[in-house]
Amino acid sequence: MDHTEQLPGVLAIDAGNSKTDVALVSTAGEVLGTARGGGFQPQRVGAEAAVGALTPLVAAVAAQAGLALGGRPLAGHVSACLANADLPVEEEQLLAAITAQPWGLSSAVANDTFGLLRAGTERPLGVAVVCGAGINCVGLLPDGRTARFPALGMLTGDWGGGAGLAAESLWLAHRAEDGRGRPTGLARAIADHFDRPSTMAVAEAVHLGAIEDVRLHEIVPLLFAEAASGDSVALDLIDRQADEITRLAVIALTRLDLLDVEAPVVLGGGVLASRHPLLIDNIRTRLTAAAPLAVPRIVIAPPVLGAALLGLDHLGAAPEAQTRLRTHYEEPSTGAARPAAAFTKAL
Template identity: 60%
Template sequence: MGVTGVNGANGPSAAVLAIDAGNSKTDVALIGADGSVLGTGRSGGFQPPRVGVEAAVDVLARAVAEAAGAAGLRPGAPCADVVSACLANADLPVEERRLTAAVAARGWGARTEVRNDTFAILRAGLSGADLPRGVAVVCGAGINCVGMLPDGRTARFPALGVISGDWGGGGGLAEDAMWWAARAEDGRGGPTGLARALPAHFGLASMAALIEALHLGAVPRGRMHELVPVLFAVAAAGDPVASAIVERQAGEVVALATVALERLGLLREDVPVLLGGSVLAARHPQLNDRIGELLAARAPLARLSVVTAPPVLGAALLGLDSVDAPHGAHAKLRAHFG
């Protein structure tokens, strides 16, 4: 499919409408045929399980409208040839189909492609204009992994939490730290510095006080993610319990990556394995170095790196992949995002 470019006064004015929508925020960018960024927008988190599909897509619409306004497009007019949307909570094929239909119904583009938001991290971390080949593991609030081959084959996981066998990310790490710290204080478990460090973070004197504060709402449950850096600090000081939690997280990341590599026939290939999400992007040496050691034992030719580019770049690159973008468009787009 050819791209329209930036001058289509009576139709789409961009090649790609890129959407990256996570649980906490949505980023949108309108991309010209040459890879230029015509306009951007931002809105809130994308949470269809909590608010319903249509209300969740309304959140996307606010960011799309902001980007279209910045690009000088008419309100309500089609924005682009292709909508490339990488969305949180698009975990199952049935969810992708439902979200594709809901996004397409807004009329933002001639064609709509919806993927899980982990694919945006994967594509953002792969250089060049060649079609994607590699694996990405995202460890932020939760944990997920995807892999892609140039022929379109993918490897992925449901990533629905405990019911689909997942553990880790900020939520899992904080819960494990709380579990061990609570048992250390009341005698059901062995000693750990977490029992002092976790409540101290909130200005409290004991785990009992922290448990009560979380239960009664004095400390909102949403603040539990603040305990993840505390966990890593206690582990770095040599605490064996905290270190074991970090070791478990490293093992989970490598398990996901190696299974994805094996499914795609890449376990013994020279291939990028990309790490994204707030936990991995923080580059805690005890975690990231251990991931490198474990991965080298399972996939000795894999090339490990951390992705810090904004995920909306990945959504935009996926969009350019699907149109006949001219030479240099991918590089120009990547340069815009630094």
């Protein structure tokens, strides 16, 4: 098959803090090439350098489609859902950097949470909350209206995610150990996990570089284990996270006038994808009380699917194209096309 006949289509990019997925998709929804690379951090290296680092991935998907960079654009539209595209100025800088590349006839940049949202919905309508390393929330309507938050962490009122839960757990454990806080099994669990005699020793090891900062995410499973054993401090922390996730979703639904209609609330990211009952059941209860018509679901599809679907939306592709695209990303053991709901797990 001459894949060039399938173009223009979509060059879909889902770039997260820890990994980047790229896919080249025809207007018929056929996946012509895929590639995966490392994290995307323009806040550290700058927009142009971060986008330039995507070139090997783009070249890889082009080669799979029998194309080469440097000639005609690879696709009619570049749909990029990017981590750290939190502020309008950041989106503008990243869009300019992508537009400067010979990848597509047109380009669009959105925060990567929009990719999560679109992957878990039948059409561009609903709200998504991601709770992974950090936390963020966006909402989208078919007419293009959005609801979103700055997502700059403590600077903009954000709390939670794996990094936040780990830091808070260590803070509470240390205060329990030295008497300033309530007793909690987190103190001993964290010390034992890092093979240190105390949480103070863990803190010293992190401060001096003997324990790398990136390992602190290992505290999150300890938090859930202590909560499951009935530890009140751990339970309170998970309750706070459930409250924060629900608040974000309800505010986004309200801003888009979706609170009184049936609308999906897509949940994703590592903390939520673990589907721990203590967190998920808490969120379900809170959403039922605050937004009874919301339809919560945990997305299990790769976010690059959402980026590609947003691109097909932009091109006005037929519904059959979206079905074909979803079929490509379904579990290998199945063969029939499935709707968006099949790429999620109901709460």
